[in-house]
Amino acid sequence: MKYTTFNQQNNDALKEPMFFGAPVNVARYDQQKHNIFEKLIEKQISFFWRPEEVDVSKDRIDFQKLSDSEKHIFISNLKYQTLLDSVQGRSPNIAFLPIVSLPELETWVETWSFFETIHSRSYTHILRNLFADPSAIFEDIVVNDEIKRRAADISKYYDDLIFATQLWQTRGEGIYDIEGETHTITMRELKKKLYLCMHSVNALEAIRFYVSFACTFAFAERELMEGNSKIIRLIARDENLHLTSTQHIINLWAKGKDDPEMAEVAAECHDEALAIFTYAVEQEKQWADYLFKQGSMIGLNKDILCQYVEFIANQRMSAIGLGQPYAVKSNPLPWMNNYLNSDNVQVAPQESEISSYLVGQIDSEVSADDFGDFDL
Amino acid sequence: MANTKAGLVISVKEVTSLPHQPDKTLLQSLEAQNIEVHYHCREGYCGACRCRLLKGQVEYSVDPLAYVDDDEILPCCCHPLSDIEIEFS
Numbered sequence: 001m002k003y004t005t006f007n008q009q010n011n012d013a014l015k016e017p018m019f020f021g022a023p024v025n026v027a028r029y030d031q032q033k034h035n036i037f038e039k040l041i042e043k044q045i046s047f048f049w050r051p052e053e054v055d056v057s058k059d060r061i062d063f064q065k066l067s068d069s070e071k072h073i074f075i076s077n078l079k080y081q082t083l084l085d086s087v088q089g090r091s092p093n094i095a096f097l098p099i100v101s102l103p104e105l106e107t108w109v110e111t112w113s114f115f116e117t118i119h120s121r122s123y124t125h126i127l128r129n130l131f132a133d134p135s136a137i138f139e140d141i142v143v144n145d146e147i148k149r150r151a152a153d154i155s156k157y158y159d160d161l162i163f164a165t166q167l168w169q170t171r172g173e174g175i176y177d178i179e180g181e182t183h184t185i186t187m188r189e190l191k192k193k194l195y196l197c198m199h200s201v202n203a204l205e206a207i208r209f210y211v212s213f214a215c216t217f218a219f220a221e222r223e224l225m226e227g228n229s230k231i232i233r234l235i236a237r238d239e240n241l242h243l244t245s246t247q248h249i250i251n252l253w254a255k256g257k258d259d260p261e262m263a264e265v266a267a268e269c270h271d272e273a274l275a276i277f278t279y280a281v282e283q284e285k286q287w288a289d290y291l292f293k294q295g296s297m298i299g300l301n302k303d304i305l306c307q308y309v310e311f312i313a314n315q316r317m318s319a320i321g322l323g324q325p326y327a328v329k330s331n332p333l334p335w336m337n338n339y340l341n342s343d344n345v346q347v348a349p350q351e352s353e354i355s356s357y358l359v360g361q362i363d364s365e366v367s368a369d370d371f372g373d374f375d376l
Numbered sequence: 377m378a379n380t381k382a383g384l385v386i387s388v389k390e391v392t393s394l395p396h397q398p399d400k401t402l403l404q405s406l407e408a409q410n411i412e413v414h415y416h417c418r419e420g421y422c423g424a425c426r427c428r429l430l431k432g433q434v435e436y437s438v439d440p441l442a443y444v445d446d447d448e449i450l451p452c453c454c455h456p457l458s459d460i461e462i463e464f465s
């Protein structure tokens with residue numbers, strides 16, 4: 001079915017499924033089929049922040065003091081996060097918007113993706129502060145094998161869905177030979193691809209960020225790279241919300257509260273969804289291995305990090321009906337909770353390097369000398 | 377928060393029973409008795425503290441955004457209205 005930017009048919013969006021129904025026409029939010037997406041949009045917008053609000057200038061001094069293995073951990077994590085947000089800043093838009101049928105979900109996807117672009121911009125903000133020329137770091141992202149392997153796995157399900165959608169929207173259902181490959185396009189196949197893609201995104205938002213987050217917060221526990229940690233806290237808060245949205249979508253499907261055919265697809269693809277998640281867990285553990293191959297850092301090692309990934313995975317998997325396959329029962333990194341708590345995100349300005357409260361600021365440094373000619 | 381009723385009992389299945397503390401969330405009451413509960417946002421949007429409500433009733437102080445199943449609650453943003461029994465998976 002051809003995509004149209006404004007569907008002229010008078011349709012009732014309240015009767016449409018989330019995806020693969022009639023294209024959206026009027027962007028109206030006075031009524032919603034699934035009001036959770038409207039609430040998520042409002043919450044996400046209330047979280048708005050800009051990387052420049054966080055002063056990362058002290059991190060440059062801290063960075064010089066890190067050991068080589070710690071520098072490797074810090075920079076590798078930033079590269080990986082840059083990759084993840086590069087994908088997430090565009091893919092939900094390209095993959096989901098052409099097939100979405102609810103105005104509130106359409107706007108949620110756009111809001112979600114927009115916030116990922118803020119995250120991407122904040123990595124540039126962090127790196128520009130650490131290096132006079134951060135080009136080498138960015139260029140390594142497409143060369144580094146460890147990162148490339150993850151990129152391939154993350155983008156695979158998106159690319160699959162996008163290509164199938166393009167074929168369906170230009171030629172309709174059928175069997176097509178394209179560049180020596182046969183593609184079968186049926187609505188059922190499209191829905192399967194969408195289902196698996198959503199699981200892949202869910203796994204990305206659920207666990208792929210958490211090894212990097214743990215390392216960042218472990219530095220902050222030692223009062224190092226605190227500007228960076230503040231930015232990552234804001235990012236973690238957003239990612240939690242994104243995860244909530246993918247969990248809702250998956251559960252709405254599985255419980256038959258949206259498209260009844262998606263409930264069948266969910267049952268049919270349960271094992272594949274489980275495999276996507278457990279493979280992401282394995283990849284994260286391999287990432288921990290890569291990070292610590294040159295030596296560990298104080299307060300964190302590969303084994304604890306792997307246990308943390310399994311612990312988080314249990315939580316995330318049970319939320320979407322995939323059970324709790326890992327043996328870890330208690331949180332091996334309890335201090336992580338303090339950094340992920342939204343109360344701690346908005347720190348008191350006078351206690352931190354957040355400079356946004358200074359209107360038209362010029363210089364935030366005040367020393368005792370500044371009061372030299374002050375008489376009472 | 378209309379949450380001043382004293383003397384309500386929170387039972388955590390196969391763990392312990394404890395009193396609910398007036399004007400606190402369920403999560404805060406659990407923490408006051410040193411029960412380890414996994415949490416992140418404490419505002420109802422991440423779902424990290426999700427648990428099952430086996431008996432009794434709770435009321436939310438903020439609208440929870442995280443996905444909760446029909447028999448599940450988010451302790452971080454609710455308080456009991458009666459004696460309750462909960463279970464962490």
